[in-house]
Amino acid sequence: MNIEQAVLEKLRQLPIDKQQEVLNFADFLHQKITPKPPLHSVKGLWAGLDIDITEEDIAQARKEMWGNFAEEDI
Secondary structure, eight states, X not given: OOHHHHHHHHHHTSOHHHHHHHHXXXXXXXXXXXXXXXXXOHHHHHGGGTOOOOHXXXXXXXXXXXXXXXXXXX
């Protein structure tokens, strides 16, 4: 008897709720071994848009965003 047959034999002896637990665990194990797609850099998303954001642009946006924020809330 191979492993697959032994697992099926044991699985068939379990109540349906325990069979569901076995299936959930098998899904979990499968996810652990499945390669995940590589993450892409946000900069790569902007590559073809001819966008150039400088430190000064970021500082200006922060100033505009936080300029009217009440100091007692900080």
